[in-house]
Amino acid sequence: MSRPQAQPAASLFIDGQFVEGEGAALTVRYPFTGQPIAELREASPAQVATACARARAAQPAWAALAPVERGRILARAAAIILERNEELARLETLDTGKPIQETLVADWPSGAAALEYFAGLAATLTGHMIPLGTDWAYTRREPLGVCAGIGAWNYPSQIACWKAAPALVMGNAMVFKPSEETPLGALKLAEILAEAGLPAGIFNVVQGGGQVGAALVADPHVAKVSLTGSVPTGRRVYAAAAEGMRHVTMELGGKSPLIVFDDANLEHAVSAAILANFYSSGQICSNGTRVFLQTGIRDAFLDRLAERVRRVQMGDPLDPATNHGPIINPTQAARIREAIAGGIAAGARLVCGGAGEGAFIPPTVFADASDDMAIARDEIFGPVLTALTFHDESEVITRANSTGFGLAAGVFTRDLTRAHRVIAALEAGTCWINAYNLTPVEMPFGGVKLSGLGRENSAAAIEHYSQLKSVYVGMGGVDAPY
Numbered sequence: 001m002s003r004p005q006a007q008p009a010a011s012l013f014i015d016g017q018f019v020e021g022e023g024a025a026l027t028v029r030y031p032f033t034g035q036p037i038a039e040l041r042e043a044s045p046a047q048v049a050t051a052c053a054r055a056r057a058a059q060p061a062w063a064a065l066a067p068v069e070r071g072r073i074l075a076r077a078a079a080i081i082l083e084r085n086e087e088l089a090r091l092e093t094l095d096t097g098k099p100i101q102e103t104l105v106a107d108w109p110s111g112a113a114a115l116e117y118f119a120g121l122a123a124t125l126t127g128h129m130i131p132l133g134t135d136w137a138y139t140r141r142e143p144l145g146v147c148a149g150i151g152a153w154n155y156p157s158q159i160a161c162w163k164a165a166p167a168l169v170m171g172n173a174m175v176f177k178p179s180e181e182t183p184l185g186a187l188k189l190a191e192i193l194a195e196a197g198l199p200a201g202i203f204n205v206v207q208g209g210g211q212v213g214a215a216l217v218a219d220p221h222v223a224k225v226s227l228t229g230s231v232p233t234g235r236r237v238y239a240a241a242a243e244g245m246r247h248v249t250m251e252l253g254g255k256s257p258l259i260v261f262d263d264a265n266l267e268h269a270v271s272a273a274i275l276a277n278f279y280s281s282g283q284i285c286s287n288g289t290r291v292f293l294q295t296g297i298r299d300a301f302l303d304r305l306a307e308r309v310r311r312v313q314m315g316d317p318l319d320p321a322t323n324h325g326p327i328i329n330p331t332q333a334a335r336i337r338e339a340i341a342g343g344i345a346a347g348a349r350l351v352c353g354g355a356g357e358g359a360f361i362p363p364t365v366f367a368d369a370s371d372d373m374a375i376a377r378d379e380i381f382g383p384v385l386t387a388l389t390f391h392d393e394s395e396v397i398t399r400a401n402s403t404g405f406g407l408a409a410g411v412f413t414r415d416l417t418r419a420h421r422v423i424a425a426l427e428a429g430t431c432w433i434n435a436y437n438l439t440p441v442e443m444p445f446g447g448v449k450l451s452g453l454g455r456e457n458s459a460a461a462i463e464h465y466s467q468l469k470s471v472y473v474g475m476g477g478v479d480a481p482y
Ligand code: NDP
Pocket: 150, 151, 152, 153, 154, 155, 177, 178, 179, 180, 181, 208, 209, 210, 211, 212, 213, 214, 215, 217, 227, 228, 229, 230, 231, 232, 233, 234, 236, 237, 250, 251, 252, 253, 254, 284, 285, 286, 379, 381, 407, 447, 452
């Protein structure tokens, strides 16, 4: 087998140019084989500072364009992405190890949808006029300036697009740091935006690990930080951003409940549990990893789930037939295996799956688990589903909410009023009824509690990349007491 290669023109993209990093070497590996596919270099502290300074210098002219002109550039970038989707999906598969079957439909296409959506919104972003008798006031919705974007490795290109699209359309500039595990997609986005006509300095990419991210968050030019990552990283980044009173969006982890009532459509609920736990080898923040099954449906559900999971096709991610790929890296695979071993040791019943081999961990289902087991409490970020049994509605609501996380939740039932009642009582930012893990750009996405704050996608995202200026307009004279 020939070794795939994905070497970019250079490691960083600053002020409209590819430039080589001056920091430590960064080898990019294909998760399927562990073989290097690109050799990059991290950004030095001076290069992070340069990227932020150039972004700061370029931003006012970008913000001064008519919104429709900014939107047009984003729309052009979306069209380029869709034209090159096959080539981009292949790169995403090499970077992440996710099956080509997924990257063709989920990753760049979702990024393109964000660019298209915010391009269309551009011309509608206005302030308000506030009548005050003869005087009046108005608000201006203004950009924040330079926004830092920091991404996780599970959806690298989608994350870059979801952050860049609302930021840029509002007239901000962005410096983006992808995860060091998956640095390639953001560079492609920079290249495509430039080709679409984005002025130099408006979208920049720096590479590196946590220290590079920390340098970016602390840069004096940065007005806002949008992070997708784990809760511990979120705490650190939020605290660092507070030093400069910077705005934040935090898209963090979860341990979301998927609640299946006795009256649910069994086949659809099982499909949803598969999508909610095993897509992208389970490396999805919003996964419904605590599957609460009502006593009447439990056995039939677990039997059918085990039967369907046996049909999984693990293997070469570039093979169109593969629907379950490798884990991102050996360290993460070891962590997942530890969680699986912990579940077995704690006495949960392993219905199917298990440790797997090498880079692959098969879809794994635990049943007869209890809420206090680590497999039912901690985010595993791998293909591990924990089934829990419940009797009635109020009990399952209490148990579903007994977690620090609050990213997502799902309910399967045919009872219309119960579906809405239960969803209203669940502490989660993104919910589904008789569906799971669908995140169209039209719908706000984000978490509550430890899972984060702020929203991505939809018009709601604009609020997190803009600030209001209030302007009072005096129409008469001014009286003073002396
Ligand atoms: P991490 O929290 O480890 O890292 C996220 C990003 O933050 C990476 O780019 C990382 O750099 C960077 N980083 C680490 N430390 C710092 C720091 N001190 N200052 C600034 N940046 C820093 O997450 P993972 O990449 O491991 O991703 C998995 C996590 O992301 C899971 O918890 C998952 O739930 C969550 N996630 C949340 C999503 C959401 O939308 N809510 C979506 C996807 C994932 P590097 O890794 O390169 O060292």
